[in-house]
Amino acid sequence: MNNAVFYHAGCPVCVEAEQMVAEAIDQSKYEVKIVHLGEEKDQIANAEKSGVKSVPALVLNGLPFHINFGADLSALK
Amino acid sequence: MNNAVFYHAGCPVCVEAEQMVAEAIDQSKYEVKIVHLGEEKDQIANAEKSGVKSVPALVLNGLPFHINFGADLSALK
Numbered sequence: 048m049n050n051a052v053f054y055h056a057g058c059p060v061c062v063e064a065e066q067m068v069a070e071a072i073d074q075s076k077y078e079v080k081i082v083h084l085g086e087e088k089d090q091i092a093n094a095e096k097s098g099v100k101s102v103p104a105l106v107l108n109g110l111p112f113h114i115n116f117g118a119d120l121s122a123l124k
Numbered sequence: 125m126n127n128a129v130f131y132h133a134g135c136p137v138c139v140e141a142e143q144m145v146a147e148a149i150d151q152s153k154y155e156v157k158i159v160h161l162g163e164e165k166d167q168i169a170n171a172e173k174s175g176v177k178s179v180p181a182l183v184l185n186g187l188p189f190h191i192n193f194g195a196d197l198s199a200l201k
Contacts, residue, residue: 067184073150107144
């Protein structure tokens with residue numbers, strides 16, 4: 048099973064991206080996990096390890112894709 | 125049927141995003157079209173109309189999502 052993690056911080060840019068992008072992913076191929084970094088601050092280190100620099104971001108099998116630009120990770124710490 | 129258009133310009137950032145993101149989309153829900161704006165310059169106006177400002181970008185049902193940052197559309201004209 049492929050692995051998709053959608054990181055967001057609850058901002059309007061994130062929520063729009065989450066609804067459209069996360070739901071467009073083929074869930075028969077990808078296990079989709081959604082992480083709210085504003086609420087789950089202990090996940091910020093994992094996001095950074097995958098190369099995430101801003102949210103919203105989608106990590107597909109460990110590769111980061113930044114979607115539009117909501118907030119820099121430093122703003123969430 | 126939902127509509128997804130992936131705009132790119134053949135750059136390495138685009139190709140990586142295309143392979144991962146475009147293929148992750150649920151093709152039972154979305155009709156996915158891939159447009160190479162470097163080769164199909166007549167499509168640039170359509171991309172701009174959807175709000176696309178840089179490639180690679182994914183337009184889901186008319187809403188633009190910019191992925192990472194490859195090239196500004198002005199560089200392709």
